[in-house]
Amino acid sequence: MNPPPHVGRAGRGQLGRRIAAMMLRYWYLLRSSWPRLLDLVYWPTVQMITWGFLQYYIANNAGFFARAGGTFIGAVLLWTSCSAPARIFDLVP
Numbered sequence: 322m323n324p325p326p327h328v329g330r331a332g333r334g335q336l337g338r339r340i341a342a343m344m345l346r347y348w349y350l351l352r353s354s355w356p357r358l359l360d361l362v363y364w365p366t367v368q369m370i371t372w373g374f375l376q377y378y379i380a381n382n383a384g385f386f387a388r389a390g391g392t393f394i395g396a397v398l399l400w401t402s403c404s405a406p407a408r409i410f411d412l413v414p
Contacts, residue, residue, distance in 0.1 A: 365402040372398040 351358050372395050379391030 368398050368402040372402070 351361070375398070376391060376395050379388055383391065
């Protein structure tokens with residue numbers, strides 16, 4: 322089997338340049354679009370504050386099963402706040 326044409330000694334250097342070009346593109350895009358930057362920062366912050374208050378309340382006022390459910394809900398909120406940047410970059414034109 323022959324390797325794909327884009328994998329090889331010359332392909333690795335080109336791959337690094339492509340990754341750097343994509344990172345530069347996203348950097349310029351974020352610098353030029355303050356609503357996108359605000360969305361990238363605002364919603365994860367709101368979700369983390371919500372997650373913290375929810376976990377604090379459940380830890381102090383609930384039994385074992387409610388804590389387990391609260392931990393699951395907290396994990397879902399944490400996952401969505403960490404995956405928000407990926408969703409924003411997927412929508413880049």
